[in-house]
Amino acid sequence: MNTQLPHDLLPTATHDELARQNFVQSLKVHLATKVSPGNKTIYEHKAAPRFAREHQRPPQDRHEVRSVMKDEPYYQMWSTLLRTSQEMMWDSVNVSVERQLPQLRERAATNGKTLGSLTLNPDLAIPAYHTAVDIHCQPGGYHTELGPDDVAAGATYDRAVYIYAMSRLGSLNDEMGQSVVLHLKEQHADFQPRRILDMGCTVGHSTLPYVDAYPEAEVFAVDVGAPVLRYGHARAEALGKRVHFSQQNAEQTNFEDGSFDLIVSHILLHETSSQAIRNIMKECHRLLRPGGMMLHQEVPQYEGMPPYEAFILDWDTYNNNEPFWGTVHSIDLQKLAEESGFAAQSVVQTMIPSALERTQARTKKFQGGDFGGGGAWFVFGAAK
């Protein structure tokens, strides 16, 4: 548990704070491995037969599965425990970040290193899909400023993601970026991007693997949240990585046409909206130079998934403040890419293996609450 790589910005934990975080992580592992799988047994033995008796046919989609599962006491108990574990996770990190917030702000503001850069835009409108509800129950979301030079959301996120993923994203939470890099190195060995953009970077945890993989490249990263960018910039500097962070909405950036050879995002798409994702794809097309490539890493699409699997993956839509989760995983991505200007034959939708060997052996089931480090990721991409 306490093997997250320490750096200048990572909040430390007192003995009891760490014990509290340890408990949350153990609870999450227990729920994911010992309780969540039981939902399928309940579905097959109780809920599905009940539906079949009432309708003379099996449930056909995730909504019909949910309509019977919601009345099953086992599912109710697992759900309330999973929601509670999520709230306890944020709370366990919040307390320790609050205790050391002045020092973290000071350290971020004066770290004295100038490898990369940070450009904030206080006038940037925070999109409604971030302000309507706090995404995945992080109090205040990515954008709320608790004071001048605030880094609270970033510090909280960096530590909480480690707990959320049950440490399966590696000691720097960089397994997602690493996995996309591995995919690139294996499938596009000759591809040598000179300018790379990471959209919706939060604290840059997925951005940094690109700095290592392509040492000659200039790496840029954008996000709408100032507190996560301040933290992410200082974190990258503390780890000796050169990244240019700027506060921008991926739907419409200030980069010139054809600025990038490679555009990536990591679990960004599900935190946007139907309109925003269309804007983002068009922006990717505008920003890529001819021959450039975009790759968006996500959890799998629901299409082709058995109704129960889609239902359990859909839990976050209704119960973990992820309002766009269900819709984005049902979108016709091929059509979306084509409508955004990408050639039909250039579109890729594929599962990629985790770059971390110890994670590869995992279920790949993406059960509710167990998608962090499930052992594989879904990638959607296209070339210009």
Place this chain on the structure above:
Amino acid sequence: MIRKAKGKRPTFFNDPQIDTVMGIVMALAGEVSVLRERLDTIERLAVAKGLFTQHDIEAYRPDEAVMAEREHWRTEYLERVLRVVHQELEEADKSETTESYQAAVRAVSS
């Protein structure tokens, strides 16, 4: 820091009070685990350094100042354990409803 994530908290049981009780039970379970970990650290250190024995613990009597400190700790402890109850109130204060959450789902999906 902000304690309550914006967005109506879902409930799962037919009686939503059971969800609240489960929140309390799990917070309590967490605190027992924290306590157990600290105690384990102390006892291992004590044995390693030859500081005290089980008998010394039984014989200990706290003074007034220690008792006041412990009272303060218990106040914070109860705040933590009963967190979910306070959250319900905060949600009501901000007029967050299931309808307003569903409106957010619709807004991003249309």
